[in-house]
Amino acid sequence: MAHEEGSLNDIRAILGNDIAIKAYREGKLPFPEGSIIARVAWSYVPSQENNKTFGRPQSFVAGPPTNGVQFMVKDSKKYAATGGWGFGHFNDGKPADQAVLQSCFPCHQAITSRDLVFTRYSP
Amino acid sequence: MAHEEGSLNDIRAILGNDIAIKAYREGKLPFPEGSIIARVAWSYVPSQENNKTFGRPQSFVAGPPTNGVQFMVKDSKKYAATGGWGFGHFNDGKPADQAVLQSCFPCHQAITSRDLVFTRYSP
Numbered sequence: 001m002a003h004e005e006g007s008l009n010d011i012r013a014i015l016g017n018d019i020a021i022k023a024y025r026e027g028k029l030p031f032p033e034g035s036i037i038a039r040v041a042w043s044y045v046p047s048q049e050n051n052k053t054f055g056r057p058q059s060f061v062a063g064p065p066t067n068g069v070q071f072m073v074k075d076s077k078k079y080a081a082t083g084g085w086g087f088g089h090f091n092d093g094k095p096a097d098q099a100v101l102q103s104c105f106p107c108h109q110a111i112t113s114r115d116l117v118f119t120r121y122s123p
Numbered sequence: 124m125a126h127e128e129g130s131l132n133d134i135r136a137i138l139g140n141d142i143a144i145k146a147y148r149e150g151k152l153p154f155p156e157g158s159i160i161a162r163v164a165w166s167y168v169p170s171q172e173n174n175k176t177f178g179r180p181q182s183f184v185a186g187p188p189t190n191g192v193q194f195m196v197k198d199s200k201k202y203a204a205t206g207g208w209g210f211g212h213f214n215d216g217k218p219a220d221q222a223v224l225q226s227c228f229p230c231h232q233a234i235t236s237r238d239l240v241f242t243r244y245s246p
Contacts, residue, residue, distance in 0.1 A: 001134050001165065003126055003183040011124050013136070042124065042245050050241060053233045060126040062245040110176045118173060122165050122185035 002119070003044055003060070010067050011060065012041035014119045020074075024121040030084070031115050035074040041067045068096065070104075072117070083109060083116045125242070126167055126183070133190050134183065135164035137242045143197075147244040153207070154238050158197040164190045191219065195231075195240070206232060206239045 003011050016024060020035040031037075043063035050059035071088035073079070079086040087104035089096040108116040126134050139147060143158040154160075166186035173182035194211035196202070202209040210227035212219040231239040 001124060001136060001185045002170070003134065003167075005180055005182070011126065011134075013124060044126075047125070047241075049234075053230070053241075057128055059128070059241075061243070062124045065246065107176070111172075118176075118182075120184065123188065 001122075004041075008041075008067055009044050010041040011044045011062050012039055012067075014039050025123075027121075029115050031074050031117065033074055033076060035072075037072045037117065037119075039070040041065065041069075068092075072108075083112070085116055124245075127164075131164075131190055132167050133164040134167045134185050135162055135190075137162055148246075150244075152238050154197050154240065156197055156199060158195075160195045160240065160242075162193040164188065191215075193227075206235070208239055 001011070001013050015038040017034075017036040019032055020037050023029075023031050023035060043066045044060055045063035046057070047059040047061045050061070051057055068089050068091040070090075071086075073086040073088070074084055075086060076084040082105040085105075085108070087101055087108075089100050089104070105116075108118070111118055114120075124134070124136050138161040140157075140159040142155055143160050146152075146154050146158060166189045167183055168186035169180070170182040170184045173184070174180055191212050191214040193213075194209075196209040196211070197207055198209060199207040205228040208228075208231070210224055210231075212223050212227070228239075231241070234241055237243075
């Protein structure tokens with residue numbers, strides 16, 4: 001889970017298939033073939049209701065979904081050109097165009113020390 | 124999911140058993156007998172790593188677990204004195220003492236319009 005500031009301005013959850021979660025839990029790097037990591041996100045909005053109830057700024061909650069749904073799929077051969085990861089992005093269930101997808105790897109490659117995965121595991 | 128400010132200062136997820144999630148999705152109130160809602164939380168910490176990578180304040184992430192694990196269990200007869208909900212709080216797997224539990228209902232009863240449940244469902 002995380003809150004992203006700036007133009008993203010969301011609250012998000014990172015999900016993994018069994019292969020990815022097992023690797024996360026064991027701290028295994030690089031992630032094994034077949035790992036899939038997904039990111040879902042909602043607008044980050046103050047809860048006027050909670051703030052009123054508690055009489056102070058108290059809560060930011062999940063509003064409507066935003067920023068699409070993203071995937072990383074580990075296949076070292078198929079995606080050799082982008083560090084072994086295939087990147088996916090869907091808006092309203094439709095795949096984003098190539099220009100969007102080409103924006104993934106340049107940022108993720110900054111985190112080569114953890115196999116291009118920003119999110120750390122929190123037990 | 125939510126971020127709570129002030130003394131809580133956490134990022135949290137709200138989970139439900141099948142009965143509770145079904146009621147959430149259908150917008151059904153009050154929650155049916157047998158509904159169980161759980162709250163887990165982690166410390167809300169800035170990601171120095173991400174901020175450095177992007178060159179700006181960018182991410183708040185989940186640090187170590189904090190604020191225990193909480194439950195609400197719907198049993199209108201057993202918990203008639205507290206709006207039909209039993210409240211539970213565990214720190215490191217151990218149940219909190221009675222004084223902590225008695226602090227739950229006074230706040231939750233502020234939200235009678237939604238059967239004492241603060242969290243709204245975000246699709």
